[in-house]
Amino acid sequence: MSLLELDQVSLTFGGLKALWELDLHVDEREIVSVIGPNGAGKSTVFNVITGVYRPTAGDIRFAGDSIVGLRPHRITSRGIARTFQSLRLFLNMSVKENVKSATYGHTKASPPESILRLPRARREEREVDALAEQLLAFFGDRLQGYRWDQPAYSLSYANRRRLEIARALATRPQLLLLDEPAAGMNPRETHEVTELIVRLRDELGVAILVIEHDMHVVAGCSERVVALDHGVKIAEGSYEEVANHHAVVEAYLGRDPEALAES
Amino acid sequence: MHELLQTTVNGLTTGCLYALIALGYSMVYGILKLLNFAHGDLYMVGAYIGYFVIQWFGGPNAVSIPVPLLLAIMVLLAAVGVGVLGMAIERFAYRPLRDAPRIAPLITALGVSFVLENTVLLLFGGFTRSYSTPTFISFNSGITLDGVRIDSVELMIFGLSFAMMYGLHQLVQRTTLGKSMRAVASDREAAEMLGINVDRTIALTFFIGSAMAGVAGVMSGLAFNQISNTIGFLAGLKAFTAAVVGGIGSIAGSMIGGLLIGLCESFSASYVSSEYTDLIVFGILIATMLLRPTGILGQKALQKV
Numbered sequence: 321m322s323l324l325e326l327d328q329v330s331l332t333f334g335g336l337k338a339l340w341e342l343d344l345h346v347d348e349r350e351i352v353s354v355i356g357p358n359g360a361g362k363s364t365v366f367n368v369i370t371g372v373y374r375p376t377a378g379d380i381r382f383a384g385d386s387i388v389g390l391r392p393h394r395i396t397s398r399g400i401a402r403t404f405q406s407l408r409l410f411l412n413m414s415v416k417e418n419v420k421s422a423t424y425g426h427t428k429a430s431p432p433e434s435i436l437r438l439p440r441a442r443r444e445e446r447e448v449d450a451l452a453e454q455l456l457a458f459f460g461d462r463l464q465g466y467r468w469d470q471p472a473y474s475l476s477y478a479n480r481r482r483l484e485i486a487r488a489l490a491t492r493p494q495l496l497l498l499d500e501p502a503a504g505m506n507p508r509e510t511h512e513v514t515e516l517i518v519r520l521r522d523e524l525g526v527a528i529l530v531i532e533h534d535m536h537v538v539a540g541c542s543e544r545v546v547a548l549d550h551g552v553k554i555a556e557g558s559y560e561e562v563a564n565h566h567a568v569v570e571a572y573l574g575r576d577p578e579a580l581a582e583s
Numbered sequence: 584m585h586e587l588l589q590t591t592v593n594g595l596t597t598g599c600l601y602a603l604i605a606l607g608y609s610m611v612y613g614i615l616k617l618l619n620f621a622h623g624d625l626y627m628v629g630a631y632i633g634y635f636v637i638q639w640f641g642g643p644n645a646v647s648i649p650v651p652l653l654l655a656i657m658v659l660l661a662a663v664g665v666g667v668l669g670m671a672i673e674r675f676a677y678r679p680l681r682d683a684p685r686i687a688p689l690i691t692a693l694g695v696s697f698v699l700e701n702t703v704l705l706l707f708g709g710f711t712r713s714y715s716t717p718t719f720i721s722f723n724s725g726i727t728l729d730g731v732r733i734d735s736v737e738l739m740i741f742g743l744s745f746a747m748m749y750g751l752h753q754l755v756q757r758t759t760l761g762k763s764m765r766a767v768a769s770d771r772e773a774a775e776m777l778g779i780n781v782d783r784t785i786a787l788t789f790f791i792g793s794a795m796a797g798v799a800g801v802m803s804g805l806a807f808n809q810i811s812n813t814i815g816f817l818a819g820l821k822a823f824t825a826a827v828v829g830g831i832g833s834i835a836g837s838m839i840g841g842l843l844i845g846l847c848e849s850f851s852a853s854y855v856s857s858e859y860t861d862l863i864v865f866g867i868l869i870a871t872m873l874l875r876p877t878g879i880l881g882q883k884a885l886q887k888v
Contacts, residue, residue, distance in 0.1 A: 420762075
């Protein structure tokens with residue numbers, strides 16, 4: 321059984337088919353990339369998985385149970401976390417507070433306990449603190465030390481992307497959805513992201529579904545690649561298979577004029 | 584000197600009430616970016632709840648239970664009753680419009696304000712009612728410091744207001760609920776994706792903000808002895824001014840703004856003319872808007888990348 325299964329999922333807005341009869345699965349500890357031209361429906365896939373949109377048809381199962389119709393915070397607490405294509409950090413909070421904010425869905429201390437600093441609240445606070453530090457440490461010296469208490473808006477663009485990943489991990493997911501983690505990064509940073517994605521899987525054991533335009537990242541980390549165009553899956557397989565698939569080439573570059581003339 | 588101190592005490596008393604109302608304004612604005620114009624009317628409903636509690640326990644001339652107990656029941660019932668009313672308003676009037684353009688909930692808020700004012704008018708009539716506080720709390724109770732009188736109602740207002748503001752500050756800084764409120768205020772969709780129950784967080788924000796307005800209503804009834812279905816309008820506008828002057832969205836700012844507006848009012852009444860009070864207060868609102876739109880403690884809105 322796969323960790324995540326999309327079974328004939330469709331999403332339509334009026335006559336527009338944003339997704340059409342999409343089958344997609346992610347196994348445990350697997351890294352799958354979703355590629356496709358702009359407007360192909362990649363981010364829409366994330367939005368139906370996380371409950372922002374409810375699919376018009378089809379079923380989405382996570383760890384065997386249907387998650388269709390659950391509200392986003394419920395889906396998160398089942399074990400799916402995501403980052404956003406356009407960064408959505410809490411810019412006025414410190415780096416560490418950003419990471420800790422992802423634990424509020426599962427802390428148990430009541431307001432009086434927290435205000436009076438009773439034992440359970442203190443213990444939880446220590447645990448949350450330790451978790452945040454441990455996750456930030458994952459990014460090497462990038463998000464270390466003095467930066468913890470800096471407001472998030474003081475971070476560079478690349479570090480904001482890293483922080484978003486750290487924050488998503490603090491929800492303790494089994495499946496991590498990364499929406500263009502390398503967007504706006506230089507080649508060196510892009511290479512680091514590729515390594516990071518593999519490390520996240522190897523060391524934390526999470527499965528990862530990643531949307532990415534940068535083919536170095538896609539080639540460097542994915543075990544399987546799924547190509548979408550106009551909300552429909554047009555190819556699936558290893559990176560080489562998909563990258564050379566005629567439908568994918570066509571979706572990105574248009575039809576070969578000579579072939580067009582012959583047909 | 585004596586008059587100066589007395590004016591200050593009076594100003595701080597009304598200032599505390601404005602601060603309590605302003606806090607609810609500010610919290611709701613912070614989390615939904617909605618100016619909840621019905622907020623002043625919640626204060627009015629609180630004042631009516633307090634009034635009917637007094638009637639229930641024998642009326643002001645023949646209170647059947649010890650006065651401190653009566654006051655505690657008034658405050659508690661107003662807090663819970665108005666808090667629940669605020670939650671209901673959020674649930675049925677604002678939540679369906681959460682993703683609508685911001686003008687829609689704003690106009691709805693004006694509508695809710697009319698509904699509350701006119702419901703109270705229909706149920707209880709348009710005439711002014713009085714708590715008749717002096718008949719069960721003597722004016723001479725309280726303390727005199729250096730010739731400055733602080734009566735026991737004023738003492739209660741100071742004590743309760745500061746306790747509630749301190750409690751709110753602790754709640755926001757320390758508890759998961761408070762931190763969730765900050766996260767939702769910062770980015771609702773991101774907060775939801777991090778496992779925070781957004782609906783619940785917003786509902787509780789309305790409960791807390793409304794409960795404070797309810798308590799302010801009871802205390803103003805005790806202090807000023809005049810309630811009617813329209814008192815919420817002006818109090819709401821003044822509290823709005825306080826929230827803007829202090830920096831809307833900021834909790835400490837609302838407290839400072841509230842106290843400042845209260846002081847302005849009492850000083851202009853004592854030293855200028857009570858007829859100019861509102862002119863001066865709303866002049867300050869306009870000046871703030873022109874010169875420092877973010878208010879005393881407000882932060883510049885950060886642009887999202």
